[in-house]
Amino acid sequence: MTARVALGALGVALTAYGGWLLVTRESDLLDVATWLVAGAVLHDAVLVPTVLVLGVVATRWLPWAARGPAAAGLVVLGSVTLLAVPVLGRFGARADNPTLLDRDYTAGWLVLAGLVLAGVVTATLVRSRLGARRVERGSNTRSG
Amino acid sequence: MRAPAPEDFTSRLHGPALAARVGPALGVCFGICFLTGLLSHYAQQPSQPVPFPPGPAWGYRFTQGLHVVTGTVAVPLLLVKLWTVYPRLFDRPARLDVRHLLVTALERLSVLVLVASxxxxxxxxxxxxxxxxxxSFSFRTTHYAVAWVAAGSLVLHVGIKLAIVRDExxxxxxxxxxxxxxxxxxxxRSTxxxxxxxxxxxxxxAVPWLREVSVLGVRSGDGPQGLPVNKSAAAAGVTASATAPGWALTVTHGDRSVRLTREDLLALEQRTEDLPIACVEGWSASGTWTGVRVRDLLDRVGAPRGSDVVVRSLQESGPFRTTVLQAGFADDDRTLVALALGGEPLALDHGYPARLIAPNRPGVLQTKWLDRLEVSA
Known part of the structure; x- marks a missing residue:
């Protein structure tokens, strides 16, 4: 309990220090606030609901064997695509500096997406074979 | 249509069992990011109560590469972590007494601050x-201040959830x-x-042997003389002044001063050092630099060991136009006024006619297009 109270007090102190730094050193607080709130709102109100809808669609339309691999593929490709938005859009590219953002990011992303898709298809085929064998043996138990 | 409630989320992929497993990994990533970020900010402080050490030469490169890699890795971890606890967003207070409502509101506020930061x-x-x-805000100031907010609300969160994590x-x-x-x-496993x-x-x-597979890296590692450029001469507005025939490096100590043209500098004893350029943006690459030891130049104006050096660039604006080279770096044998890179005269975008290169230093302090080195008497 003492450790928890100490962590709590330390946490509040560090947070307050960060808030003080922000208020005293940064002049454009409205823009900071917009970005802080926008990140949380976009995540909670747009990103997660989209994934939830995809989940419902997947459980309706995808055969059982493909669901797990497709979800795993979404976790990998979805998160990596999101973190690659700044390079995929090349928003920071500058004509005077060809060494910045100097890869073909679209091609790189397509290769990555191809690998993920290949992984999803392979896993689906393996699972449907295993599933079929289990049905033949009559040991198939449905749950979850 | 009613608002969703936590019970509406029936998937077994939500809940503390997974949150307690992804959370600690995410916490470690944020911890590494916070500490390596503090280190970088300290390295950029002009006056340092505890001098930032000039060695190991790869120290800054390693810590800042780690900073960006752990921050990148934290993206999938954070997304999955938030997914596991998402139903809690729709929690309603269990009781309606004031104390309980207040505690609940404070806890939820701390989670909001943590997620947003x-x-x-x-x-x-x-x-x-x-x-x-x-x-429109300053990235440097804001990323630093909000880092303390994120670290603080994370420590508070760990304090609140520690028992649950341990049980799970x-x-x-x-x-x-x-x-x-x-x-x-x-x-x-997917996470x-x-x-x-x-x-x-x-x-x-940041890691040369991964260049071929890092299809989403911000730089391939290529560039003039095999090294990427952070800011070009054109962007810095120094193309004319850096190529002017009358250029000379001025070295001063109090009222003593010398002016050295590029030919003068090339006539002095040349040293070659393998040193990395490591940027605050996380990319880094190693180069073979040749030039004159800064210490040799300071000796020519009788500047004693242990002196901080003010370094001025030809750049006419920008926060790093004037920087301080602390005594520990100025006196290090590896710290050079570089005139050549990879055996060729320095490219304009790498700081021609002369640039500073020192071990274990943020790239923004490896001043290009040198104008003056000043030691106060």
Whole structure:
């Protein structure tokens, strides 16, 4: 309990220090606030609901064997695509500096997406074979 | 139509069993990011109560590469972590007495601060590494201040959740025979896989042998003389002054001063050092630099050992136009006024006619297009 109270007090102190730094050193607080709130709102109100809808669609339309691999593929490709938005859009590219953002990011992303898709298809085929064998043996138990 | 309630989320992929497993990994990533970030800010302080050491030469490169890789890896971890606890967003207070409501409101506020600051840190950090600034605030000031907010609210969160994490980690994840989508173990494995792919796809900007696989790295590592450029001569507005025939480096100590043209500098004893350029944006690359030891130049004006040096660039504006080279770096044998890179005269974008290069230093302090080195008497 003492450790928890100490962590709590330390946490509040560090947070307050960060808030003080922000208020005293940064002049454009409205823009900071917009970005802080926008990140949380976009995540909670747009990103997660989209994934939830995809989940419902997947459980309706995808055969059982493909669901797990497709979800795993979404976790990998979805998160990596999101973190690659700044390079995929090349928003920071500058004509005077060809060494910045100097890869073909679209091609790189397509290769990555191809690998993920290949992984999803392979896993689906393996699972449907295993599933079929289990049905033949009559040991198939449905749950979850 | 009513608002969703936590019970509406029936998937076994939500809940403390997974949150307690992804959370600690995410906490470690944020901890590494926070500490390496503090280190970078300290390294950029002009006056340092404890001098930042000039060795190991690869220290800054390693810590800042780690900063960006762990921040990148934190993206899938944060997304999955938030997914596991998402139903809690719709929690309603269990009782309606004032004390309980107040405690609940404070806890939820702390979670909101944590989520907002965590997403903010990753989004602004990733954009900065690609030199994309779609905002009007100062990245450096804000990323630093919000880092304290994120670290503080994370420590508070750990304090609140520690007991739950401990209990959950004692219970093994049970076997799930035939889940509707993914098993809990399956989601965990996918998360670690996503984290690994995120690292491999970007780390080549700092780790040379990963360049071929890092298809999403901000830099391939190529550039003039085999080294990327952070700011070009054109962007710094120095093309004319850096190529002017009358250029000379001025070295002063009190009222003693010498002016050395590039030919004068080339006539002095030349030293060659392998030193990395490591940028605050997380990319780094190693170069073979040749030039004159800064210490040799300071000796010519009788500046004693232990003196800080004010370094001025030809740049007419920018926060790093004038910087301080602390005594520990100025007196280090590896610190050079570099005139050549990879055996060729320095390219204009690498700081021609002369640039500073020192071990274990932030790239923004490796001043290009040198104008003056000043030691006060």
């Amino acid at each position: 965590a997403v903010f840190m990753l989004a602004t950090g990733l954009a900065n590494s690609a030199q994309w600034y779609p905002w 980690l004692r219970r093994p994840l049970e076997h799930e025979a035939r889940p509707s989508v993914l098993t809990r173990r399956g989601l965990l 670690w896989l996503a984290a690994g792919v995120a690292a491999l796809a970007t780390a080549g900007q």
